[in-house]
Amino acid sequence: MTMAATLFAFSLTAANETIVLRIKGMRCEEEAHKVSTVVKKLNGIQSLDYDLERRTVTISYDGTQTCADSIKARIEKIGGRYKSSPYNKDEVIRRGLGLQMSDMHCQRCANRITQRLQTIEGIDSMSPNLDKQYFFIRYDANKTSKAAIKKALGELGFTPVTYYTSKIISFAYFNIPAEAATEETIEEVLALDGVDDVNVNVKGSLAITYVNKDTSVEKLLQDIQAAGIQATLPPAHECTENEK
Numbered sequence: 001m002t003m004a005a006t007l008f009a010f011s012l013t014a015a016n017e018t019i020v021l022r023i024k025g026m027r028c029e030e031e032a033h034k035v036s037t038v039v040k041k042l043n044g045i046q047s048l049d050y051d052l053e054r055r056t057v058t059i060s061y062d063g064t065q066t067c068a069d070s071i072k073a074r075i076e077k078i079g080g081r082y083k084s085s086p087y088n089k090d091e092v093i094r095r096g097l098g099l100q101m102s103d104m105h106c107q108r109c110a111n112r113i114t115q116r117l118q119t120i121e122g123i124d125s126m127s128p129n130l131d132k133q134y135f136f137i138r139y140d141a142n143k144t145s146k147a148a149i150k151k152a153l154g155e156l157g158f159t160p161v162t163y164y165t166s167k168i169i170s171f172a173y174f175n176i177p178a179e180a181a182t183e184e185t186i187e188e189v190l191a192l193d194g195v196d197d198v199n200v201n202v203k204g205s206l207a208i209t210y211v212n213k214d215t216s217v218e219k220l221l222q223d224i225q226a227a228g229i230q231a232t233l234p235p236a237h238e239c240t241e242n243e244k
Helices: 003-015 029-039 068-076 107-117 146-155 183-190 217-226
Strands: 016-024 045-051 056-062 083-086 094-100 123-129 134-140 169-175 195-201 205-211
Touching (some): 016 068, 029 045, 029 056, 029 068, 068 083, 107 146, 146 195, 169 217
Antiparallel strands (some): 016 056, 016 083, 123 134, 169 205
């Protein structure tokens, strides 16, 4: 490589810069899209990658065309509600998470869940509600995540989905063949009318959070079966936790 080519390649590399910002007020994909729309109007913006759980955005840009201060100033002009600051991996980012688990039937179930969650770094408190079959968890999003928590509970044999207190939200639980507990099934069910969240477990369960004005358990079952997934309503539960 000639000296001129080397200098040219170096200048291209040097121009590529990255900044990670925490943006307070950015809570959902719609708000992230609003941030993207405004930031991309700056010359030199190459990519934006979001982590809504941490409220962060990683922005790659050409340092010869813009700078970190210009990016932050542009973000903070979006209606005045978005405040940006450099991301700090050591900061405590507290998040609350409610998980519905229709397969959490008794105190022994809740005890097993509690014992497992206590082993996950970053979880500082938890509270089960057996009557409504949900768990509320507070955690540090810089140390763990919703996905990691749901995965741990899935490995324990439960099928958690997002819990809401709203009266227009309900929950459904079906039995499915173990081989149907796949990402493909999750995507198929997420596409159905009224469905908000879906999870499966290889033990043969399918859990759904749905908007009850748009669908029902009966309609969901019909739609799921029409999609080629052999779902059935579970029989009355007989708890076997005492046998463990």
